[in-house]
């Protein structure tokens with residue numbers, strides 16, 4: 001079975017990824033023919049975005065199974081090798097819980113099935129289910145979230161929580177797409193999102209391709225845009241939502257949330273339930289990835305800071321639940337108290 005979206009293409013034999021490091025200057029693709037290439041693509045952010053890396057890792061798991069099934073003399077040995085595949089993919093990036101959620105789901109499918117015959121087909125179907133469920137969830141989330149936006153609203157977003165951060169359609173940008181599809185005139189202010197520039201490079205590119213009016217601002221302009229009354233709402237994605245509603249998302253999100261609170265602007269988080277981690281009690285328990293210093297000292301491949309300068313480069317921060325107006329999921333809009341109301345999403 002095959003699958004093709006803006007972010008990825010499963011050919012039945014390999015996984016083709018749009019190289020998000022090159023957008024908007026080039027639209028080029030990388031073909032992964034084995035799980036180690038998939039792991040490298042996630043680590044190097046060829047593909048990025050919590051749901052996108054979850055689905056990508058699921059297909060990496062399938063490629064690993066294809067690689068090891070013919071060299072495993074027993075199913076137990078096969079399971080051992082597949083644990084190695086899972087660990088390799090899990091060790092790529094620590095913050096987005098979707099990565100671990102997807103790998104755990106693939107491993108559970110493998111162990112529940114329990115024997116060789118047709119296992120590759122079973123795993124491929126599960127990976128495709130994960131991908132298709134993400135698209136469905138994004139559209140459901142979009143419909144719920146669109147009810148929070150009025151015709152004529154201007155929405156500020158941070159980073160890229162669009163089709164490129166998911167299998168397709170997007171979370172935060174999915175809400176904006178849904179509102180536009182309902183006929184509402186929505187404008188977007190996109191934070192450039194230093195240092196990796198997901199906003200400038202990916203969000204602006206996605207929205208302009210859709211014909212949705214987008215204004216690019218540098219991250220330090222967000223507060224002034226709010227003070228001038230230009231922003232009606234903030235919508236961002238998430239990489240992990242703790243049981244108490246604390247939200248890990250791209251670095252700079254916390255700053256935007258504090259500014260939104262200061263200016264009485266609603267701050268919404270759009271995320272599928274696969275991003276909610278009830279096993280993580282609070283934001284203090286979320287591992288925050290630190291990335292290469294060159295992402296800060298260089299821009300467009302050119303050095304912009306002195307050699308050997310100290311650098312702090314956390315890829316994410318945590319926004320306290322009290323700063324989050326509501327969490328938009330595919331099961332509905334969740335309001336505080338998050339401890340109780342997030343749990344209910346998994347009880348139905």
Ligand SMILES: CSC[C@H]1O[C@H](OP(=O)(O)O)[C@H](O)[C@@H]1O
Pocket residue numbers: 048049050051158159160161162165166171172198236237238239248249250251315
């Ligand atoms: C819909 S999840 C998008 C989420 O992922 C991004 O992180 P990265 O680009 O480092 O993978 C960012 O936190 C986005 O909000």
